[in-house]
Amino acid sequence: MNNIPIDYSPFLEHCRSNGLAEFADFAESKLPQVREVFVHGDLEAWQAAIDALPQISPSVIDLTAAAVRIGAAGDCDESARKELREKLMRLHPWRKGPFDVFGVYVDTEWRSDWKWQRLCESISPLKGRRVLDVGCGSGYHCLRMLGEGAAAVVGIDPFLLFVMQFQALNRYIKTDAATVLPFRLEDMPDSMESFDTVFSMGVLYHRREPKEHIRHLRRLLSSRGELVLETLVLQAAGRDCLVPKGRYARMRNVWNIPTVDLLSDWLTDCGFSDIKLVDICRTTTDEQRSTDWMRFESLDKCLDPRDITKTVEGRPAPVRAVLTAKKPEKE
């Protein structure tokens, strides 16, 4: 596919035989158009690290484990494990995980398994469903979705390192049923009612036009499909929205932090029904922190050291909510 270093054909074939033919056709035509994503100064080094991963056959793949398990420690010797660790480390920073790769524990910045644990019992069972995960990072949650029996999982994330991290892991997993494509939500078709469940987690607060984001997600859902939406919320009564001026928890591009009531209204306004609050919790420095695998600063440096209920800018510290909502049968 024209200069793109990843062969997506087996995945797209899998999509075609699992009710996602329209998406596969779209992705095939879109990939050459996002070629600039692959013009990245570090791509060669990342690709070289992936190509140099030691050849080890996993005796076990467990996508239901909290630390997604790829192989067992006994599948290779210490020198291969050292080599593996060193090559995976070249894909630093690892933000979303954790993974246990032949006994190498990839201790990512986020305990993404905690988020999964908080929501997995409350969403429609994924067995046999066609799933889209918008802003999927390394694809950790995509793999957990596959572990729940999803028929196909399309992860999209415009950040090339995360696309490559998934490629590294998939050298061993060898699944054709899930992948990470270098697309933004805005690159997706305006309307394609293909997916039974659409996840948007950790993306909405980065959008200037949150309702436009939600409407787009709805147009990608099949009739009666489910949206799983996770975002920063303001813990306050009523309908209010924090629109941070300047940075929020040292992040640029945080535009909207609504109360749960306002977020529910947005979902209703955008044509969703059966709106449910599944979880709300403060993000702790146990869940998001610097590790050997993510050596940059993390959440603790974004909070006021004298009062961790505040960000360094004096705003309420990050609280995230997960909501589910259904696309009604008839629009």
Ligand SMILES: Nc1ncnc2c1ncn2[C@@H]1O[C@H](C[S@+](CC[C@H]([NH3+])C(=O)[O-])CC(=O)[O-])[C@@H](O)[C@H]1O
């Ligand atoms: N326009 C866009 N379209 C698609 N993805 C985007 C866009 N803009 C940014 N991203 C991607 O969205 C992800 C947001 S992180 C959530 C990861 C996972 N979902 C999680 O819930 O742990 C935020 C967090 O740390 O919570 C990043 O990987 C971006 O590259």
